[in-house]
Amino acid sequence: MRRGCGVEDGEHGAIRIAPDEVAGPIAELARFGAHGETGVWRTVYSPEWVAAADWYAAQAEAAGLAVRRDAVGNVWARLDGTEDGKSIATGSHLDSQRPGGQYDGALGAIGGLVALRKLRERFGQPRRTLEAVALCEEEASRFPTANFWGSRAIIGQIAPGDPEATIGYDGETIAAAMRAIGLDPDRCGEARRDDLDTFVELHIEQGPLLEQQGLPVGVVSAITGLRHYAVTLHGTANHAGAFPMDLRRDPMAGAAEIISGVVNTAHRMGRPAVTTVGRLAVEPNGAAIVPERVTFTVDARHPDPAARARLYAKHEALIAEVAARRDLDVSWEITHEQDPCVCDAATVATLEAAARALGVPFTTMTSGAVHDTQQMAAVAKVAMVFIQSRDGRSHTPEEYSSPEHLAAGVEVLTEALRRLAY
Amino acid sequence: MRRGCGVEDGEHGAIRIAPDEVAGPIAELARFGAHGETGVWRTVYSPEWVAAADWYAAQAEAAGLAVRRDAVGNVWARLDGTEDGKSIATGSHLDSQRPGGQYDGALGAIGGLVALRKLRERFGQPRRTLEAVALCEEEASRFPTANFWGSRAIIGQIAPGDPEATIGYDGETIAAAMRAIGLDPDRCGEARRDDLDTFVELHIEQGPLLEQQGLPVGVVSAITGLRHYAVTLHGTANHAGAFPMDLRRDPMAGAAEIISGVVNTAHRMGRPAVTTVGRLAVEPNGAAIVPERVTFTVDARHPDPAARARLYAKHEALIAEVAARRDLDVSWEITHEQDPCVCDAATVATLEAAARALGVPFTTMTSGAVHDTQQMAAVAKVAMVFIQSRDGRSHTPEEYSSPEHLAAGVEVLTEALRRLAY
Structure with a gap:
């Protein structure tokens, strides 16, 4: 083992990662909460999650790293x-x-471990301290308002009352879930870090763009801004046969017009604008009854602050116009708001230089998904590395990235960390 | 009591009904399955329904009528x-x-009793046999495929396997529900009647047209044809942020376009065409996931056979076109099909003459709702009488018709029965 030789640089000194060195541990981690052949169902603080965190800690110790668990896990x-x-x-x-897939989140947690192990093995102690972290929670898949619980704790954005006020789909509080595995929810504040300089997250793309361009890797220069609207249209329930079309106050007809409109607005604005209506509920939801109420979500995203503002304004104007014209009562609330995150230019440049040095083909792109990195930007310089997702699939057991692409992502990450820390 | 004096006719001999003579028993019947202040929740073969049927039988006996319960109740x-x-x-x-309201169904069952009691009291024995019937089931509110169970039994349209194959929302069979109250599901065939000459049904309009015209009564000359489609659009579930608009196979966008289209088609075709999308479900129904599958119903109605065929053809063409253009897999099935029913011209004329003789303002109209009468048309000459519904509301506890309008409907029915039977 060579120590302190971190000044080595360029093609001939770069660390290469064999495909199995990443795909292997990802498959191991996927056993915890395995769902069907290829899926994972592993919500925060569940027994599967505890087993995964224990496994991660053991892997880190075996790699010669100092392991610590913070107040949120x-x-x-x-x-x-x-x-x-x-x-x-x-x-x-x-x-x-x-269920989700094996790669979302897992790649970046494991990739960090592999990178630090490889760097320690090859170059020994770095000049600057390196840390890899398995964040406890990002998906809000057990507690719908918990998003980014792990990274929010790190940036000090969990308020004292939050653990008791964060309620799971099964009615339990996240405070109770923490206590059940030996964490003290009153101590969340202790997870805060003010000693992070840079945070780089490796992640699957979750979209089809790298695959379409035939590239293994993307360097992320900005992460989208996101707004979720919860829209309620209220009309009058009527008999589907006896009530003429011209007299109806039909919230389903209004919702359909709005959904078509917001989807078309984002489409016409062009990439990277996206708008999605993923959730909708009808009351009373009978085939022969003009509905009384239709509620639906509108998820609208753009990484550019000005374009994002235009997108939101168009959506709000359309919702108001359709409701007024159709004589429907309308209300909406913004249930989730995430500002765009522009990545640190120097860190982005380091990642680009690392990919170039390794000869890994890449593009620089924006992220349409939100990530822990956006939270970490409050306390550190941030950037991300994406790798190709097959068919752009994610949040499903069908999510897949090839071992070669997994390894290419970890190579770029490792080389960038070497440049930053040695 | 005068017997055999049924030849009496015209204005001065007509039977008048006091408002309370109909509203009173309707309020009494509404106690069985009372739901809130004004609603009724009374599904076939439930304890509330049994109590209501017993009450009806007792009322009929008290009116001097011979009571019989058939094989389906x-x-x-x-x-x-x-x-x-x-x-x-x-x-x-x-x-x-x-829940539903107090008037849907109840008015016609009670109105028949009141008419027969009044006719017997005033005119004694008729020339032709008169019958009033409380049909057991029309709404399919407990067993979704049971629609018209009572009238279908009368016309012989319950097949031997049907009772075991008709499954309730709670998983029970209608056969089990019948046995639980002492009916033998193997004997449904015995309910068949081949000795009915005419069937006239009194019902609330369930729409706003009589109210808009300021009329208490409508004589129904045709009942709409109806088709229910169950449409499934299947696309590809994708991440709402990472997947560009131009590459999506979004079944929600397709459903919205189809729903807008079918609603507009019926609206442009003009009254009495109606098309409703009352039920819709999304999978996986997450705010940040482009849906994989959207299923929805299309209820389309027109009483004119040719116009109805055009309406259905336009709907089917639109569904196919949108799905193909958006690269969505589409399937649909016809889950309910009801041919239009043209009422018997002579019976319609009798009802019109009765209303005229009584000085009850009326219009002749079509029914956009389906009714037991459409089934009864298989074995009898049929027509209907509607009365005004407040705000056109129905299938809700807010359903309301005034005591004066209830009485006007029963007066027209009674006078028509007098003309037909005495």
Whole structure:
């Protein structure tokens, strides 16, 4: 083992990762909460999640890293630097959708471990402290308002009352779920970090763009801004046969016009604008009854602040216009709001240089998905690395990335961490 | 009591009904399955329904009518005529939506009783046999495929396997529900009647047209044809942020376009065409996931056979076109099909003459709702009488008709039965 030789650079010194070195541990991790052949169902603080976190900690110790679990259950693996100063950190989340795939979150958590192990083996102690982290929660798949629980704890954005006010789909509080596995919800504040310099997250793309361009890797220069509207249209329930069309106050007809409109608005605005209506409920939901009420979500995203504002304004104007014209009572609330995140230019440049040095083909792109990285931006310089997703599938057991692409992503991450820390 | 004086006719001899004579028993009947202040929740063969049927039978006996319950639980009240021959019958159903109002079905069942009691009291034995019937089931509110169970039994349209194959929302068979109250499902065939000459059904309009015209009564000359489609659009579930608009196979966008289209088609075709999308379900129904599958119903109605065929063809063409253009897999099935029913011209004329003779303002109209009468048309000459519904509301506890309008409807029915039977 060579220590302190981190000044080595360029093609001939770069660390190469064999495909199985990433795909292997990802498959191991996927046993915890395995769902069918290829899926994962691993919600935060569940028994499967505890087993996964224990496994992660054991892997980190075996790699010669110092392991620490923080107050919300984030698992930190540390390789101390020779110099004082803030850490260079990397990682992603351990929890999954219900069910999700093997790669979302897992890749970044494992990729960080592999990178630190490889760097320690090849180059020994870094100049700057390196840390890999398995964040406890990102998906809000057990507690619908918990999103980014792990990274929010790190940036100090969990308020004292939050653990008792964060209610799961089964009615339990996240505070109770924490206590059940030996965590003290009153101590969430202790997870806060003010000693992180940089955070780089490796993640699957979850979209089809890299595949379409035939590229293994993307460097992320900005992460989308997102707004969720919950829209309620209220009309008058009537008999589907006896009530003439011209007299109806039909919220389903209004919802259909709005849904078509918002989808077309985003489509016409062009990439990377996206708008999705993924959830809809009808009352009373009978085949022969003009509905009384239709509620639906509108998820609208754009990474550019000005374009995002235009997108939201168009959507709101359409909702109001359709409701007024159709004599429907309308209300909406913004249930989720995430500002766009522009990544740190120097860190993006380091990632691009790393990919170039390795000869890994890449593009620089924006992320249409939200990520823990957006939270971490409050306390650190951030950027992300994406790898190709087959068919752009994610949040499903069908999610897949090839072992070669997994390894290419970890190579770029490792080389960038070397440049930042050695 | 005058017997055999049925030749009396015209304005001065007509039977007048006081408002309370109809509203009173309707309020009494509404106690069985009362739901809130004004609603009724009375599904076929439930304890509330049994109590209502017993009450109806007792009312009929008290009115001097011969009571008989048939094999499916229809309650028949009979006033024998002096001549042999087929009966003149009237009635409607005892079951309700969940919850429904006090008037849907109940008015026609009670109106028949009141008419026969009044005719017997005033004119004694008729020339032709008169019957009033409380039909057991029309709404399919407990067993979704049971629609018209009572009238279908009368016309012989319950097949031997049907009772075991008709499954309730709670999983029970209608056969088990019949046995539980002492009916033998193997004997449904015995409810068949081939000795009905005429069937007239009194019912609330369930729409706003009579109210808009300021009329208490409508004479129904045709009942709409109806088709229910169950449409499934299957696309590809994708991440709502990471998947560009131009690459999506979004079944929600397709459903919205189809729903807007079918609603507009019926609207442009003009009254009495109606098309309703009342039920819709999304999978997986997450705010941040482009849906994989959207299923919805299309209820389309027109009383004119040719116009109805055009309406259905336009709907089917639109569904196919949108699915193909958006690269969605589409399937649909016709889950309910009801041919239009043209009422018997002579019976319609009798009802019109009765209303004229009584000085009750009326219009002749079509029914956009389906009714037991459409089934009864297989074995009898049929027509209907509507009365005004407040705000056109029905299938809700808010359903309301004024005591004066209830009485006006029963007056027209009574006078028409007098003309037909005396």
